[in-house]
Amino acid sequence: MSLRHLNQIDLADRWNISHRTLERWRWTGEGPRFVKLGGRVVYRLEDVEAFERAQMRASTADKPAMKFA
Template sequence: MPTTASTITRSPVDAINGLSPGDRRVLNENELAQRWGLSPKTLQRWRSEGRGPRYLKLSKRVSYPLESVIEFERGALHDSTSERAAR
């Protein structure tokens, strides 16, 4: 029987964390590049330089946990050219 949204059950952990079955908690390289208006090559370079958000590498697949992306974005906030935004 094919799985449909109505037949998918949520795990207790998902329910506690407020996740629904279709929620994706990671972005791939192309999705993050599009979100930030960058080239995927820039993200590749940043990884080799130790810059950018934390990422997962499973086999050859690179993905960025959304939580890490948001944390990185918050750390990059500035109030003015002379100081960073309060966290």
């Protein structure tokens, strides 16, 4: 079993957002869980996919299924 990790640039590209948004989310406790090894930040693919599943909505009135901190 191999673990796959995404760095902040890879995840920003995946979601078509700024890498600065991911930095802000880490600061405020939003977004997917991350791993910090020394000065390097990576996101486990399984955590990214779990976060994406939690963001699924049937309508704009739906609440998030889970909050990540």
